[in-house]
Amino acid sequence: MSYEYAKAPIDALSAERLAAQGLDFALVDTADREALTSWLQAESRGFHGGRLPQAKLDAQLSHVAHRRTTGVWDPDAPDAASPVATVSTWVTNLTVPGETSIPAWAVSAVTVSPTHRRRGIARAVLEAELRTAVSLDVPVAILTVTEATIYGRYGFGASVMSADWTIDTKRTRWIGTEASGSLSFVEPHSLLTEGYDLVERVRLLTPGQVEFADFLWERLLGFDGDPESAQTLRVVRYDDEDGELQGFATFRVVEVGDDFTKHRLDLRFLVSATDEAYSALWRFMLEMDLVSSISAPLRTIDEPVLWQLSDPRAVQRVGVREHLWTRILNVPVALSARRYSAPGTFVLDVSDDLGFADGLFLLTIAADGRASVYTLDGEAPDAAAALSLTVDDLGSLYLGGVSPITLARAGRITELRPGSAVALEASLRSPVTPWLSIWF
Template identity: 55%
Template sequence: MSSEYRTHPVDAESEERLTAQDLRYGILDNGDAEAFRGWLHADSRGFHDSRPTQQAVDAQQKGLEYRRALGVWDDASPDPVVPVATVASWPAQLTVPGETSVTGWAISSVTVAPTHRRKGVARALLEGELRTAHDLGLPLAMLTVSEATIYGRFGFAPAAMAATWKIDTRRAGWSGPRPDGRVRFLSLDQLSEQRAELLERARLSVPGEIEHWDYLWHRMLGAAHEGKDNGKDLHAVRYDDADGVAQGFALYRFTEQDQEFASHVLDLHYLLAVTDDAYAGLWRYLLEMDLVRQVHAPLRSVDEPVAWQITDQRAARKSNEGDHLWVRILDAKAALEGRRYRAPGRIGLRVTDPLGFVEGDVLVEIGADGAASVSPLKGEAPDGVAELALSAADLGALYLGGVSAGTLVRAGRVTELRPGSADVLDGSFRSPVTPWLSIWF
């Protein structure tokens, strides 16, 4: 997609709602230093962060220029350059089952000042983003959330989960494969140069991952140019296979320390593996580290193979398991035809959508090659077709294949219109790789 999305007009319906409250809704001019500083101040305030330094403003003004940033301004405010609400969005590639991608509308930086809550501002922002994405022809929208109670009303649902893992290295003897490759140290500059190719090679193997952007890694590697230098105690290693080909990397630091020197905690910031061999090699390296009593790994998959690669599974404890990536389907035909499926089948979906994007009935016909054809379903479904009734949000939950239709039926969210239909859908939709997103956005 070209960069024209950045100047796509603001949504007229949301603009009318906000104008009626004497609020100004518009696209941020990223080249206006004063306006950007005010927008970034509002964004930071919304997440209870400190006021950004000038170095941070300069870095983000350049690093986030690919985003379409919008604001809501109250010109009667004592500081009218600082918006009372913010949102940012951009098209990004989302990995879906079948080691392929669809383009989704990534939404971030959703904030509303506490002085302007309960006025419908968030609704205007989010519905405006959904209508914009639909106007641009995108099949879905996606976001990660700080509050889980807001987004269901807009048709979003959790589609990929995440968890924190804590592994007691003194109990977790390695019982997994013993890879033939080698782990090597590399500098943060070297990692910065090499990570993009590795990230893209790995991304297509995990539904729920999205393409990364340069500024994300600028922040992850320390943001020294913003006056923080959080990278001074980061360590980076790369895994090379037996042929010397780079197949993964890990980024970590040591935190906490008891009075006993040999009781460090290894805080894993990021681990990427293109191959199973690299995964085993990197985890074995981390778990056999001297002077370490625990590996702490946040924002990992809920289904980490490493739990099955240690001698004592009780040494690996999973916590904070819950929603991470939320998906909102905007075009059922494009979204469902954009992914692949595990088994052939014919499935009728009767979808309700209060916002109207995917309201209606469709027939999903999946061939032996895993590809789907989606067409309108008129009248009663043909004999032999599985049939379910569900909401747009439930369709988003099922989309990446990480949530079971059977579970949603038992939860009362999805209705089987013909017995056994949930089993048919799960047989086709479920992903062989547990969906996971390794970052926030």
């Protein structure tokens, strides 16, 4: 992948706006260890984290170098080298329906120091980074959020839900299929390459997944500079009858209270290339001795394991919330990149306060699920279906996990012809429930 985005110039409009407040908006030279260290420490403080110890800094320093790292500095502050705002962006690949992917502008590390809050700094840098993505022809932007109230105003819509599951393992037994392969404990480093290849192999099966480049991948295996991770993370792999790796899980077993028979298993990550691997890994965890519960955060809302247990009420979906937010920057490119579940012709009247996706579009889906998308200059043709919607709602619909029928009922999107939402739902629906299994 070309990393030209990392060095693309800072957006002039926002730089000017911030300069009017006496602030410098600039790129961090990621080869400059000292500058990058200040930026990482400011990011940690922005999320109320502690000062990063050297081991964590080392882990991050070596991995964020390919990212676009921007900050805002206040030259009048006593520690002028420490940024008062941070944002990091990079180009990744986002899986869309149809087992294919689209380049996406990942946005992360958005912080503004509490000393400089509510002066428009976040708005300036976010708008700047979106304009930079557009200038580089990246058709969508994505992020995962700590607060769900911030990003709608920039045109992001919640597109992928995630669920935290807990399972009372003493209350249920396995009624799923038998697997014919084998399970083995391995040390995390043994999966650095083979595990990554597996994750990459299955990434295209689930809309909403992104490439786990560098730090995102290695921290899943406990290589995040945290001694606790290194000491307690366990890794189990599943190989099929031919000895091929088809899945693995990383987890911790944690003592709870003073009853040694009631440990909790905290699942960190479980990936499988086959249904057999999925079943084998879940069964392994469910039947583990001295464990009475499993906590599995950030899983898909549609876990097959629910149907593999004798008592479905042993399973609780404790937290369901939006996880991935999607921002369409180029409507024709984004809509024609994915595949659709039913043919149809739609006129979409999209409004976008930032102007990137504003317009009237004709989406024509062929019988094979491929689409062509054109910008309409004037009159919309007599299409079968027509809707008006904001760009954030289009972002919510994009991956096929949010229904236009629901958004129409909620009064968020408007049918310009009756029945349009039902028709659009049939086309947009993804056969695989969208899911993103990591934070970024």
